[in-house]
Amino acid sequence: MLELWLLLAILAILMYGSSMVAQKVSLHDLSVPSMILFSLLIALPMFLIVLLVVIINGELWAIGLDSFVFGIVGATFGQIGYYTYVEAAKRGPISIVGSATATYPVMVAIVAIVFLGEVLTTMQGLGVVIIMVSMVALSYLHGKSEDEKSASQGYYAICIVTVLAWGLWAIFTKLALLGMSDFAFLGLYSFVIPPVTFIYYRLKKVTIRNIWPKWGLPVKIAIVSSVVGNLAFFLEIKAIDLGPAAIVFPLIASAPVVVVVLAFIFLKERLSRKEWLLVAGFVVGIILVSTI
Secondary structure, eight states, X not given: OOOHHHHHHHHHHHHXXXXXXXXXXXXXXXXXXXXXXXXXXXXXXXXXXXXXHHHHTTTGGGSOHHHHXXXXXXXXXXXXXXXXXXXXXXXXXXXXHHHHHTTTHHHHHHHHHHTSOOOOOHHHHHHHHHHHHHHHHHHHHHHXXXXXXXXXXXXXXXXXXXXXXXXXXXXXXXXXXXXXXXXHHHHXXXXXXXXXXXXXXXXXXXXXXXXXXXXXXXXXXXXXXXXXXXXXXHHHHHHHHHSOHHHHHHHHHTHHHHHHHHHHHHSOOOOOHHHHHHHHHHHHHHHHHTOO
């Protein structure tokens, strides 16, 4: 029988993949700042409700200072990583951006095993490796088959910043969850999202008035994708809280595999024989990591 954390992680992967496909459709008509705006408008109320609950039940005041700092730092790196990923994807070929930034779980696996004392079986370790290799290779190959936009100078440096930011997010998130519940950790995002987003818009020199789009199908799709993506994040944090970081983070990072498969089904994108073999390798990896 599958562990709860594994079921949550798989469900989060499917939801993230669905959300990414919907975003891909809506971004044909919407700008990246507009997409981020809808994510903010949907995510912030959800996190504020969580924060209100943990304030009322007293859970927030029971968090130790070290865990609180870990949580704030982790959430901050997570938001920064999301925005730098968007910038890297805008500037460079998605084949390289997607495969490069998806390597951040390697940092987490090393820290979890060396410093947090997590132990994986040989089969689980092999499964993690297969998942990472399949996902990175599939992201690269599938991206090469699409029309690549012209890359601007410095985008790869932004990829490296994204990997570091997401790696630190994952590490500090796991450390924070050792001293608080997953629910309390989610509430901390209420303190992080507004200032990080404000700084992002200031750096981009845009205002909400300038990026607010006209109501239409792309906006509706963007809203749905944001709702699904944020619900997936709630499931992800729960899976991280319950399961081993060395397995959960590589699983969650493999959501691009679901994107490729869903794009094949709904967007009529073609897959080569190599890509299908990599999808099969991903499935084999999940089977191996489930050998608890």
